[in-house]
Amino acid sequence: MAALLWYFAVFLYFGAAGALMLYGLNCYVMIFLFHRGRRRAARRLERVAARFGDPALRDDLPVVTTQIAVYNEVNVVERVIRAVCRMRYPRDRHEIQILDDSSDETGDIVDRMAESMAAEGFDVQVIRRNTRTGFKAGALAAGLEVAKGTLVAVFDADFVPPEDYLLRTVPFFMTDDRLALVQARWGHLNRKRSFLTRAQSIGIDGHFMVEQAARNWNNLYMNFNGTAGIWRRSAIDDGGGWAWDTLTEDMDLSYRVQFAGWRTLFLPDLVVPAEIPEDVNAFKSQQFRWAKGSIQTALKLFPRLVHQPVPIFQKIQAFFHMTHYLIHPMMLVVAVLALPVLLGFDLKGGPLFFGAVACILLVSMTAPNALYLVSQRAAYTDWLRRVLIMPVLVVVGVGIALSNTRAVVEALIGHDSPFIRTPKRGDREIKRYRTAFPGLAFAEILLGGYCVMTFLAYLKAGKYLIGPFLAVYAAGFLFVGLLTLAPRLFREG
Structure with a gap:
């Protein structure tokens, strides 16, 4: 039974990593x-x-x-x-x-x-x-x-x-x-x-x-x-x-x-x-709405998309477009299952497996950055200075995976939720609009700690190719979780 569970975990792990690679490769198609x-x-x-x-x-x-x-x-x-x-x-x-x-x-x-x-x-x-x-x-x-x-x-x-x-x-x-x-x-x-x-x-x-x-x-x-x-x-x-x-x-x-x-x-x-x-809470709320809404739209319109008299490439691109936020559940699967997959392997074996995973993760993580780089170069003369902040974007993009996964799951199971507006500050803030208490931040911090433990386990096992990606996952969840709680803690203090 334990062996079957492990093989199932490997299947999910590789499937999620492969899906991330496909969405990543599509960034190059867009470029x-x-x-x-x-x-x-x-x-x-x-x-x-x-x-x-x-x-x-x-x-x-x-x-x-x-x-x-x-x-x-x-x-x-x-x-x-x-x-x-x-x-x-x-x-x-x-x-x-x-x-x-x-x-x-x-x-x-x-x-x-x-x-x-x-x-x-x-x-x-x-x-x-x-x-x-x-x-x-x-x-x-x-x-x-x-x-x-x-x-x-x-x-x-x-x-x-x-x-x-x-x-x-x-x-x-x-x-x-x-x-x-x-x-x-x-x-x-x-x-x-x-x-x-x-x-x-x-x-x-x-x-x-x-x-x-x-x-x-x-x-x-x-x-x-x-x-x-x-x-x-x-x-x-x-x-x-x-x-x-x-x-x-x-x-x-x-x-x-x-x-x-x-x-x-x-x-x-x-x-x-x-x-x-x-405010990171407002940002997460906005992303939650976009993630849930796009998956709802995909579920609603996919049957009509299939029957549209357009080329198959156009349909494939529409699918990637409407389901883009599926990358966040895939990120979460990779983050959670990385440690069980490692522990189930003979630590002296599996170099081909872990090398393949490292290549897949490399494509999935660098492809969006290539797209962002092209956008900055096309839009601004000072693009070199602007792209220096891209590591923060990578960390934040990973860190919201738990919140957006919740949004995707709610869309898939048909759970209703209200339209939550994103508070605006304006040129001068006359009134401060509060966001809901960020309870999910505690789970993000715990997940970040788990990824730190997974990162250390991979280093100990000599799997150095995958280690950097796990470090990014750990940094992302910890950064977003702590940044989410920080305003509340300071206000309470």
Whole structure:
């Protein structure tokens, strides 16, 4: 019986490591597709610009509704309203909806700002609901019911759109009748705040600059990122409208719209800056929502994906895209089973096995870093200085594996959970929003200690190739666990 259990552990261990390698190798596929499509995409944008001319001089621009989704955003709501009103566009063709579900004093700021902007000639509407049914997706759907625009821009409360946002996005809809979505790249207002925010900025850049661009430029499915995008309203309706049976309503709608035959466009040079979570608890909460929601979306849409009349490569890439967060359960399996697998081996044997595992882990860990490196080089002139923080990103990426595994498991078993917003600080913090008590941090610290023990066992056994990876696992869980508890401990003290 013990032998069977050990063989089963080896099977899980190798299977998890192999899955990590596949997701890692796909990072290299993304890098290749990014480089292959970059010049072709640039030429396409130049053709549209030359054909359309200066949008500010045209008198046939469509009516746009800009939706600002708000829930208890005291620190940032005034900033985003002012930024949206500053966007250059004919005022008689630009409706601004503030979708306010707030339960605190945010509502007072919203009312004051709406009255002030309306007095200046802006078409500002405040829409409030009696209940938060559907959370953000429900608010967007409610606003859409009374929206005037044929195009709908969406911004979260912590985003600051540039003044030329509409003038740079609307022309694409006027030159392509089947274009459903134009997505801008996220920028970072508070990147320099800490090591944590700097590390997150690289991860976000990797997703946008390489992954989103690679998908869009090579006719693969691309997702709306929930904000900093503008939709054709008829495409939303054709795709089935906003739904809230997943926590990533943005990805869900994106795929449904593309399944209906609509196209998307990503503009990497149009940057909309936003806040990065500064508190590790807020960061983990955000990642939890994204992880659970993407797996929920995969479960919901995979049957439809299989039957789509598209090339198999496009389906494979969609699978990798929607199930990306499965890497965290795989990381956890590797971390937990590394010690039992070692103890079950004759310590003098198994060099081929452990060498193979080391190679697999090397690919799975270095491939995302290669993608991040490419993104920094493509986006910034000072990329060499920025990538110095990448080791922190690696450690944090491993450290959230336990929290994200919980998110994946909840999605797989169908456990419901509310949409938990990510607190924002703003230019000046007026109110501090608290996050829930981080009980999972104790498990992360224990897991980190276990990985330290496993790391020492591998060194003692002379398995030096795998040792460094276990050290990263140990550092990740300990770092994230202790960083999660630290604010609470200091406040209690």
